[in-house]
Amino acid sequence: MKVAIIGAGITGLTLAHELVKRGREVEIFEAGPAPGGELATVEVGGEPVERFYHHLFSHDRFMIELTRELGIDDTLEWHEPVMGFFAGGRLYPFTSPGDLLRFGHLSLPARLRLGASTLYLQSRRDYRRYEDQTAAEVMLRVVGREAFEKIFRPLLRAKFNDHWKSVSMAWMWARLMSRARTRTANKQRERLGYFRGGFGVVVDALARSNERRGVRMQLRAPAEAVTIGEPGAPALRVRGALVAADAVVATVGLPIVRRLLPASREDFARELAATDYVGACVALMEISQRLSPYYWTNIGDADLPFAALIEHTNMVEPERYGGARLLYVSNYLPPDHEFFRIDDSNLIERYADSIRRVFPTFRRDHVGRYWVSRDPVAQPVIAAGYQRRKPSYRSPIPAFYICNTAQIYPDDRGTNYNVRIARECAAQVDADATGRSRAG
Numbered sequence: 496m497k498v499a500i501i502g503a504g505i506t507g508l509t510l511a512h513e514l515v516k517r518g519r520e521v522e523i524f525e526a527g528p529a530p531g532g533e534l535a536t537v538e539v540g541g542e543p544v545e546r547f548y549h550h551l552f553s554h555d556r557f558m559i560e561l562t563r564e565l566g567i568d569d570t571l572e573w574h575e576p577v578m579g580f581f582a583g584g585r586l587y588p589f590t591s592p593g594d595l596l597r598f599g600h601l602s603l604p605a606r607l608r609l610g611a612s613t614l615y616l617q618s619r620r621d622y623r624r625y626e627d628q629t630a631a632e633v634m635l636r637v638v639g640r641e642a643f644e645k646i647f648r649p650l651l652r653a654k655f656n657d658h659w660k661s662v663s664m665a666w667m668w669a670r671l672m673s674r675a676r677t678r679t680a681n682k683q684r685e686r687l688g689y690f691r692g693g694f695g696v697v698v699d700a701l702a703r704s705n706e707r708r709g710v711r712m713q714l715r716a717p718a719e720a721v722t723i724g725e726p727g728a729p730a731l732r733v734r735g736a737l738v739a740a741d742a743v744v745a746t747v748g749l750p751i752v753r754r755l756l757p758a759s760r761e762d763f764a765r766e767l768a769a770t771d772y773v774g775a776c777v778a779l780m781e782i783s784q785r786l787s788p789y790y791w792t793n794i795g796d797a798d799l800p801f802a803a804l805i806e807h808t809n810m811v812e813p814e815r816y817g818g819a820r821l822l823y824v825s826n827y828l829p830p831d832h833e834f835f836r837i838d839d840s841n842l843i844e845r846y847a848d849s850i851r852r853v854f855p856t857f858r859r860d861h862v863g864r865y866w867v868s869r870d871p872v873a874q875p876v877i878a879a880g881y882q883r884r885k886p887s888y889r890s891p892i893p894a895f896y897i898c899n900t901a902q903i904y905p906d907d908r909g910t911n912y913n914v915r916i917a918r919e920c921a922a923q924v925d926a927d928a929t930g931r932s933r934a935g
């Protein structure tokens with residue numbers, strides 16, 4: 496039985512890994528020149544670093560298990576970086592409960608209420624009660640207007656942009672739980688994991704292991720269409736030629752899946768269109784000076800043209816990168832936003848002007864090399880009621896499966912959950928194939 500996989504990001508690579516373990520023949524078709532997808536890297540000082548910032552949480556057990564299985568767990572290192580929050584034109588420390596109590600951007604009663612209500616939300620064990628409510632309505636009610644307007648609305652906007660009002664409270668709950676679970680025993684800091692050599696070490700190890708086990712991977716080979724042939728045997732059109740397979744799994748975002756579907760499945764395409772996406776537009780810059788002590792600075796002021804500033808070299812020491820300091824400027828935006836169209840140098844000029852409003856000593860000539868990365872289908876919008884819309888692995892097209900970040904729910908999407916869905920989907924594909932061969 497042969498499985499064709501569309502996409503060689505961590506989901507596609509892990510899926511292949513799981514399927515060959517079950518004795519299936521696998522071929523991966525990847526549009527880009529290299530595997531990795533959103534984990535693609537560039538080199539700074541001879542060391543790979545992701546184009547999009549990455550870290551793990553201490554409870555990301557699926558990724559941790561995978562690295563053990565691949566024999567690369569010794570490259571995973573744990574850090575306890577500090578966080579900041581820029582709001583009302585000022586930068587505040589935002590790491591520990593003590594920082595929250597001293598957070599001068601909020602009045603004292605609002606801070607006390609925020610502390611108590613966060614603990615309350617984290618004590619709730621069952622997210623299902625929140626599934627049909629929006630984070631905006633629940634958080635406003637629980638933390639109060641001041642903390643909502645000054646903290647949670649900016650955080651929701653940072654991730655979902657104009658869709659912030661519709662985001663599910665179940666997603667927000669999972670996010671609060673995740674941050675609480677990754678805190679150190681005395682709760683003062685978060686423990687974040689990062690690989691020596693960057694997340695690319697996981698991609699490389701998976702690709703090597705797959706190759707050893709006979710997985711074929713075609714690069715620069717975009718899937719152009721899924722066609723329906725014999726019942727139980729979809730085919731894939733790649734570079735104009737039809738590739739036969741017993742099962743096809745798409746690991747790409749839903750807007751891409753929709754474009755691949757045959758016209759006769761317009762009903763299914765419409766169903767998938769119910770999930771909106773926001774894109775990611777991230778600039779990674781080499782900068783000549785450290786800007787702050789913070790790894791991650793959330794931006795609370797809506798008039799700044801970015802959502803977070805991430806000084807990667809405040810988590811991983813700059814010596815790894817030949818002494819270079821690395822800053823990510825992060826944005827989640829609607830896919831038709833002008834930042835997806837303007838040229839990179841123009842974007843960097845605009846970012847540099849605004850970074851100076853956060854760090855007044857910063858100047859454009861502090862930026863050395865830079866890399867701008869854009870993914871218009873980076874983040875599905877997890878709206879209230881999403882549990883009813885979430886696509887299943889099986890699709891209405893026989894032996895055509897979907898396995899992508901839109902199935903990560905209620906957790907915030909991330910590599911850990913990509914590994915989990917890849918395992919689950921591989922088990923489904925395998926079981927269905929066994930069922931079909933018994934029936935045949």
Ligand SMILES: Cc1cc2nc3c(=O)[nH]c(=O)nc-3n(C[C@H](O)[C@H](O)[C@H](O)COP(=O)(O)OP(=O)(O)OC[C@H]3O[C@@H](n4cnc5c(N)ncnc54)[C@H](O)[C@@H]3O)c2cc1C
Nearest residue numbers: 502504505506525526532533547549550717718775909910
């Ligand atoms: C800004 C940002 C920050 C993030 N931070 C973190 C973090 O800190 N921690 C964490 O764990 N996760 C983080 N993530 C999420 C993580 O990167 C993703 O969940 C994960 O990489 C998605 O993997 P994937 O394989 O599902 O999709 P992708 O990585 O998108 O892979 C899909 C692949 O399909 C290919 N493709 C597209 N169209 C076709 C086609 N027609 N035919 C064939 N191939 C095609 C693409 O080229 C790509 O290689 C972050 C993501 C972003 C954008």
